[in-house]
Amino acid sequence: MTIMEALQIIIPAAIFSAAPLILTALGGVFSERSGVVNIGLEGLMVMGAFIGATVTLFAQDWGFGRLSPWFALLIAAIVGALFSLLHALATVTFRADHVVSGVAINFLATGLCVFLTKKIFESGQTPYIDYRIFKIDIPVLGDIPIIGPLFFQNAYLTSYLAIIIAFVVWYVIFKTPFGLRLRSVGEHPQAADTMGINVTKMRYIGVMLSGALGGLGGAVYVTSIATNFGASTIAGQGFMALAAMIFGKWNPLGALGAALFFGLAQSLSVIGGAIPLLSSIPVVYLQIAPYALTILALAGFIGRAEPPKANGENYIKGER
Amino acid sequence: MKNPRYFNLLVPILSVIFGLIVGGLIMLAGGYNPFSAYAALFEGAIGSSYNLGETIRQFTPLILTGLAVAFAFRTGLFNIGVEGQFIVGWFASVYVGLTVDAPMFIHLPLAILAAAVAGALWGFIPGLLKARLKVHEVIVTIMMNYIALHVTNEIIRAYLKASSGERTEEISATASLAAPFFRQLTDHSRVHYGIIVALLAAFVMWFILRKTTLGYELRSVGFNPNASQYAGMSVSRNIILSMTISGAFGGLAGAMAGLGTYQYMTINTAGFIGLGFTGIAVALLGANTAVGTILAAILFGGLKVGASNMQFQAGVPPEVIKIVMAMIIFFVGASYLIRWLLNRFRKGEN
Numbered sequence: 001m002t003i004m005e006a007l008q009i010i011i012p013a014a015i016f017s018a019a020p021l022i023l024t025a026l027g028g029v030f031s032e033r034s035g036v037v038n039i040g041l042e043g044l045m046v047m048g049a050f051i052g053a054t055v056t057l058f059a060q061d062w063g064f065g066r067l068s069p070w071f072a073l074l075i076a077a078i079v080g081a082l083f084s085l086l087h088a089l090a091t092v093t094f095r096a097d098h099v100v101s102g103v104a105i106n107f108l109a110t111g112l113c114v115f116l117t118k119k120i121f122e123s124g125q126t127p128y129i130d131y132r133i134f135k136i137d138i139p140v141l142g143d144i145p146i147i148g149p150l151f152f153q154n155a156y157l158t159s160y161l162a163i164i165i166a167f168v169v170w171y172v173i174f175k176t177p178f179g180l181r182l183r184s185v186g187e188h189p190q191a192a193d194t195m196g197i198n199v200t201k202m203r204y205i206g207v208m209l210s211g212a213l214g215g216l217g218g219a220v221y222v223t224s225i226a227t228n229f230g231a232s233t234i235a236g237q238g239f240m241a242l243a244a245m246i247f248g249k250w251n252p253l254g255a256l257g258a259a260l261f262f263g264l265a266q267s268l269s270v271i272g273g274a275i276p277l278l279s280s281i282p283v284v285y286l287q288i289a290p291y292a293l294t295i296l297a298l299a300g301f302i303g304r305a306e307p308p309k310a311n312g313e314n315y316i317k318g319e320r
Numbered sequence: 321m322k323n324p325r326y327f328n329l330l331v332p333i334l335s336v337i338f339g340l341i342v343g344g345l346i347m348l349a350g351g352y353n354p355f356s357a358y359a360a361l362f363e364g365a366i367g368s369s370y371n372l373g374e375t376i377r378q379f380t381p382l383i384l385t386g387l388a389v390a391f392a393f394r395t396g397l398f399n400i401g402v403e404g405q406f407i408v409g410w411f412a413s414v415y416v417g418l419t420v421d422a423p424m425f426i427h428l429p430l431a432i433l434a435a436a437v438a439g440a441l442w443g444f445i446p447g448l449l450k451a452r453l454k455v456h457e458v459i460v461t462i463m464m465n466y467i468a469l470h471v472t473n474e475i476i477r478a479y480l481k482a483s484s485g486e487r488t489e490e491i492s493a494t495a496s497l498a499a500p501f502f503r504q505l506t507d508h509s510r511v512h513y514g515i516i517v518a519l520l521a522a523f524v525m526w527f528i529l530r531k532t533t534l535g536y537e538l539r540s541v542g543f544n545p546n547a548s549q550y551a552g553m554s555v556s557r558n559i560i561l562s563m564t565i566s567g568a569f570g571g572l573a574g575a576m577a578g579l580g581t582y583q584y585m586t587i588n589t590a591g592f593i594g595l596g597f598t599g600i601a602v603a604l605l606g607a608n609t610a611v612g613t614i615l616a617a618i619l620f621g622g623l624k625v626g627a628s629n630m631q632f633q634a635g636v637p638p639e640v641i642k643i644v645m646a647m648i649i650f651f652v653g654a655s656y657l658i659r660w661l662l663n664r665f666r667k668g669e670n
Contacts, residue, residue, distance in 0.1 A: 090654045099398060100604050100653030104646045107601065111642025112346075118637045119350055235591045236466070239400070243459040284474035291463035298455045 004146075006275045010264070013271055015159045018263025020045070020221035022162040024241035025248065025255040026169045027213030032250055033173060034206025035186035036091050037312040039102030040084070041214050042238025043109030047083045048218025050113035051076040053229035054120065056129045056222075068131045069223035073158075073216060080215015081208045083109070088207035092200055095314045106238075114231045125230030133158050133224040158220045165213075166256035173252060182206055186308035189315040199315050217241065247294060250307060265290030330662070331655045332605055332612075336619065339648035343640050350636075357634040361641075364629020365622035371629070373502065373509025377581060379621025381406070383518040384573035385599025386617050387525050388439075388566045390608040394529060395562035396542040401446060401461025402570040403596030404468035405439035407588070409574025411472040412438035414585040417491025417578065418480065427494040432517065432575050439571015440564045442468060447563025451556030457563065465592065473587050480585075487586040497580040512580035519614070521569055526610035528565070538562050570596065601649050620645060 024041050031038040038044075055075045059068035086108075090101040117126055133156050173179035184192040185202040193199050218234060226233050240262055247261075248254025269286035344354035366372050385402045392399035399405075413435035420427055446460035480488040497512040529535035540548045541558045549555050573595060578585055602620055606612030623645065627638035651658065 086650075090650060094654035095656040096650075096653035100649060103600050103604065104649040104653060106597075106646075107642050107649065108646035111639045111646055115346070115350070115637050115639040115643065118639070232591055236462075239462045243462050246456050246459050282474075284470055287470040287474075288467045291466045295449070295455075295460055295463050298459065299449050299453050 009271055009275065010267060012155055013267035014260060014264035015163075016156055016263070017225065017266050017270075018260045019156065019159045019162040019224070020217040020237060021241045021244055021259035021262055022166055022217075022256055023220060024214045024217030024238060025244040025259050026166055026252055027210035027217065028242055028245035029169065029173070029210075029248075029250055029252050029255055030182070030206045030213065031210035032245065032311050033186045033308055034182050034203045035189060035308060035310045035313065035315070036088070036203055036207050037098035037102065038087065038207070038210050039099050039242065040087050040105030040109075040238075041102075041210070041241050042234065042236070043102075043106035044080050044084060044211055044214030045218035045221065045238040045241070046106075046109040046113055046234045048076040048080050048215030048220075049222040049226070049234050050109075050117065050126075050218075050229050051079045051215065052219030052222040053126045053129060053227075053233075054117075056131065057126060060130055066131050066134065069129065069133050072223060073219045076215040076219030077212040078215075080218070081212040084207050084211020084214070085204075087211070088204045091314065092203045092207070095316065098312050110231065113229070117229060125233075126228050128228045129223065132227055133220070156224050158224055162220070163256065166252050170252040183308070185315075186310055189310050189313075193315070193317065203315075214238070214241075243294065246307075247298065262290050262294070265293060327659070327662075328607070331658055332607070332616075332652055334658055335605070335648050335651035335655075338651045339644045339646075342647040343644035346643055347636055347640055352634065352636045357630050357636045357640070360633035360636075361623070361626035361630045363626070363633070365626035367629075368507065369505065370507035370509045371625065373506025373511035375618075375622045375625045376515055377510045377512065378625045379617040380512070380514045380518045380580065381573040381576040381595050382598060382602050382617035382621050383614055384521055384569050384576065385596050386602030386606060386613040387521055387610065388443075388569035388573065388596075389599045389603035390606060390610075390613050391525055391529075391569060392443075392562055392566040393603060393608045394542050395538045395558060396545065397447075397450070397457055397559065397562055397566070399443065399446075399461055399563065399566050399570075400458055400600070401442065401464045401567070401596075402573070402599045403592050403594070404461070404465035405442045405567045405570025406574045406577070406593070406596045407465075407468040407472055408442045409435035409439040409571030410578045410585055411468075411475070411574070412571065413495075413575040413578035414488055414491055415480070417495035417583075418489060420495070421492070422494065424494040427492070428497070428579070431491070431495040431579055432572065435571045435575035435578065436568040437571070439574065440568040443563040443565075443567015443570065444560065447560040447567075450563070451559040465596075469588060469592065472585070473589065476585060476587050481587075482584070486589070488584045490583045491579065495579055496583060497576070498583070510581050512576075514576040514580040517572060518576070521572055522610040522614050525569070525613075529610075534561065570599075573599070601645055604649055605652055607652075 024045055028038050028041050052072045055072035056068045059071045064071055087101050087105050090096040091098050118124060135156055181197045182202055185197060185199050189199045221237060222229055222233060244258035244262060245255045247258035268289060347354040347357055364371055365375050385406060388402045389399055413431045416431040416434040420430060442464055446457045446464060449455040449460050450457045476488055482489045497514045499511060499513045502511050503509065529539060537553045537558050540553060541555050545555045598620060602613055602616045606616035623641045627641040630636050631638050
């Protein structure tokens with residue numbers, strides 16, 4: 001096996017498993033840039049995964065065919081945004097501790113989604129979906145030598161979507177007036193308020209965007225990787241997304257890089273057996289590699305991660 | 321509110337009531353009878369001596385994981401890694417229980433100590449990285465959870481696997497926390513002496529935080545690290561100590577599983593048990609105090625055990641209890657809402 005062939009297995013697999021993490025981590029960036037800590041990413045993914053599976057199953061019956069999972073992605077993003085309203089309500093309006101509310105979101109999502117699954121499907125998990133997100137070869141780009149086979153053949157559209165969204169989010173946060181307002185609210189709400197920015201509104205928007213992206217992340221996971229929903233479908237991916245966000249220093253492109261890195265490391269442990277050099281390494285080393293490498297990377301060269309200044313602080317008007 | 325002490329007690333109590341009401345509404349919406357469901361829940365938690373024993377068994381490790389989270393919180397640190405500390409503690413206690421040959425008065429304390437040390441080490445690493453290199457403890461503890469899970473699974477699979485299944489052999493009786501007398505008394509529930517360890521640990525936490533200089537410094541760093549530094553305290557030393565002690569509590573919780581409930585360790589291929597994550601909820605409801613943590617653990621433990629009877633007798637999915645727990649945490653968090661409602665209520669009276 002040549003290096004090229006090995007890369008042809010590894011790189012698409014890495015991008016494939018990174019997509020849900022990228023989207024969810026971007027959601028985290030929106031929320032935390034506006035100053036609301038979001039431990040609830042895990043719960044938002046759970047909600048997205050549940051909606052993703054359930055809506056796909058229903059859409060199949062309604063005759064949506066191959067479009068079913070795409071329709072489900074859309075609904076999952078909307079429901080995710082609505083569900084995250086609860087987090088916004090608790091933290092922004094009722095001044096709850098952000099961590100407390102996020103933990104509640106996580107419990108609530110698993111409880112509610114498994115409860116509903118049992119009500120709807122009379123079983124602890126949904127049936128498997130018939131139509132998953134499909135693989136495609138991108139016409140022109142796929143023909144480019146070397147890069148084409150690595151990045152543009154046999155790939156999932158959702159992966160590109162995730163990467164494109166990362167650049168869009170970066171642009172929105174750093175290059176638009178909206179992004180400037182969002183960041184200012186997360187850095188110094190008093191000053192932002194003085195300048196006439198509606199802190200409450202900005203924070204609600206930030207949290208709801210995180211809900212939409214987290215829901216999308218969960219739905220992408222279920223429609224491309226897991227293909228059904230149960231209590232253990234989302235088991236820690238949301239926390240990995242949280243880690244990717246911090247690893248990426250609250251920057252959308254940093255989060256993208258970190259999520260791709262996690263995806264790469266995870267895919268190594270899954271497909272390692274197929275690659276001669278890696279198959280001689282005991283599988284446990286490959287399993288812990290993403291986590292150990294993250295710790296080493298943070299300790300070694302990434303250095304200190306500074307969150308937005310007012311991240312996690314409730315803004316009470318008129319208080320200094 | 322005029323009396324903050326009274327208010328501090330009222331918030332969790334009202335939160336529990338509101339949480340149960342929301343759970344009841346969800347059951348109604350799902351077409352279940354909430355009254356018979358809650359009756360079955362109550363019955364299942366404390367209705368018989370067996371159920372009572374199982375509830376105690378359930379809340380014993382929850383007290384310890386709750387203490388672990390609460391202790392770190394008091395120094396302003398968020399330890400999401402209790403799950404991992406629980407796993408390494410479980411493993412270390414079972415390892416000592418299996419391999420060491422000693423009379424009980426040495427073997428049992430040694431196994432418990434091993435669990436605490438393993439957990440402490442698992443907390444020490446993120447503490448050290450936070451203190452020395454400013455690495456965010458939330459990421460490191462999440463990562464340490466996965467490392468604990470995969471490494472212990474692999475070691476058991478490779479070296480300690482029992483012939484009978486995906487687990488280790490049973491530990492020798494000299495390391496067991498089993499309580500035959502209380503088992504008899506509770507109709508063969510899995511209750512064990514670990515409850516004594518858990519209550520002692522709660523006392524230790526209260527003592528450290530309230531009665532020692534160390535505890536004063538830990539709390540001070542939690543309130544304001546800059547002021548503490550200025551006052552001559554070593555912030556990094558306190559961060560490391562806090563995470564280490566927190567991890568030790570998490571490790572002890574693992575010993576409850578290894579030496580008490582199961583007497584062996586399973587290969588957890590399905591992922592995390594979740595006792596560590598529930599510990600976060602316990603600590604939050606308990607307002608990060610020792611006594612509060614015990615009470616919250618009793619409540620959540622009872623709810624968990626009662627939930628299975630609720631399914632059995634009333635046919636209600638046990639997930640409803642997760643929703644109730646979530647709502648309780650929610651209301652505790654949003655205590656401003658309760659404060660506001662109470663003030664409204666007061667004004668109405670006058």
